[in-house]
Amino acid sequence: MAEIRISSDDGFDLRRLAAALTESQGWPRDQVGIWENRGGNDVVITVDDALLAPSTPDPMRRPVHTRSDVHRACELLRHRDPSLRGVAFPELRDEAARFFSAGWSIADLLHALSHRHDGRPWPLGEGYAGVEWLQHRLRNWKSDTGDIRPSVSQESAQLRVVGRVGLPPDIGLPDDEAPVRRQAASPATARAAADDARRLMRAQTRTTSETLEHRDRTSARMARPPR
Numbered sequence: 561m562a563e564i565r566i567s568s569d570d571g572f573d574l575r576r577l578a579a580a581l582t583e584s585q586g587w588p589r590d591q592v593g594i595w596e597n598r599g600g601n602d603v604v605i606t607v608d609d610a611l612l613a614p615s616t617p618d619p620m621r622r623p624v625h626t627r628s629d630v631h632r633a634c635e636l637l638r639h640r641d642p643s644l645r646g647v648a649f650p651e652l653r654d655e656a657a658r659f660f661s662a663g664w665s666i667a668d669l670l671h672a673l674s675h676r677h678d679g680r681p682w683p684l685g686e687g688y689a690g691v692e693w694l695q696h697r698l699r700n701w702k703s704d705t706g707d708i709r710p711s712v713s714q715e716s717a718q719l720r721v722v723g724r725v726g727l728p729p730d731i732g733l734p735d736d737e738a739p740v741r742r743q744a745a746s747p748a749t750a751r752a753a754a755d756d757a758r759r760l761m762r763a764q765t766r767t768t769s770e771t772l773e774h775r776d777r778t779s780a781r782m783a784r785p786p787r
Contacts, residue, residue, distance in 0.1 A: 562612055567602035574603040587611050620667040621713065624660040633666050641673050643689040651691050655698055659708055668711035672701045677709060 566574055566581075578594045582605065593606040624633045634653050638644045644652060659669055675681055677700050682688070701709050710718065 562607045562609060564605040564607065565602055566605070569601060578603045578605050581605065585611075618667075620670075621665045623663055623665060630657050630660055633660065633669075636666055637669060637673075640670055643673070643684075643693060646689050647691045647694055652694065655694060659698070659701075659711075662708040662711075663714060664708075664711045665713065668713055671712050673697055675712075676700050 564581075566578055568574060575594060575596055582589070582592050582594070587607060588611075591608040591611055595604045595606065596602075597604070624630055630653060634649065634656050637656065638647075638649075638652065656669060659672075664672075673682070673694075676697075682697055701711075703709060
C-alpha cells in the first residue's frame with residue numbers, strides 16, 4: 561500500500577483536492593483511501609500498489625481509430641477467424657470500419673463473429689464463410705434502423721455502472737411485469753459509479769486531431785448499405 565501526503569497552510573480544502581487527484585488518475589474509489597489528520601493541515605491518500613504498477617494496454621481491447629489501425633485490425637481478424645479468409649480485404653475493411661467507428665474493439669468484433677446478439681453461437685464449418693456470411697452476422701448486431709448496437713464490452717460496462725448506481729432493476733421492463741423492490745444506492749456508491757462512467761467515456765473517446773480527422777472522413781464517405 562502506497563501513501564501520498566498532501567499538506568498546505570493556505571486554507572485549501574485538502575480532502576477535495578485529494579478527491580480530484582484520485583479522479584484524475586482514474587483510480588477506483590474502493591481501492592483508494594483518503595484520510596485527514598486531526599490537525600487538519602494534511603491529508604493522506606492510500607493507494608493499492610496494483611494501481612501504481614504500469615500496465616500494457618491489451619491490443620485486442622483498445623479502440624481502433626486511424627486508417628492504419630483499421631488495416632492492422634482487419635489483418636488480425638482474418639488471422640483469427642477462418643471464415644474471413646475468403647472475404648476480399650476491402651470488403652472486410654469497409655464492414656469492420658463501421659463498427660470500429662462506433663467504439664468497438666477487435667475483441668468485440670471477434671465475439672460478434674462467433675456469437676449472436678442474444679449470446680447464442682453462430683454455426684461453424686463448411687458453407688459458413690464468405691462476405692454474405694460476414695454481413696449476415698454483423699447485421700444481427702444492428703438495430704432495425706441500421707444503427708450499430710453496443711458491443712459486448714460496452715454493454716457490460718454500462719450494466720456495471722447502472723448496477724453500482726442502484727437504479728431500479730425494473731427500469732425498461734413492460735408494465736405488466738411486477739417491479740422488484742430494492743434499496744436505493746448510497747451517495748458513496750453513486751459517486752463511485754459516476755467515476756466509472758467518466759473513466760469509460762475517457763477510454764472510449766480520444767480527442768486527438770488524428771481521431772477527429774478519421775471521424776470526419778468516415779461520416780462524410782460512409783454509405784449505409786441498403787437493407
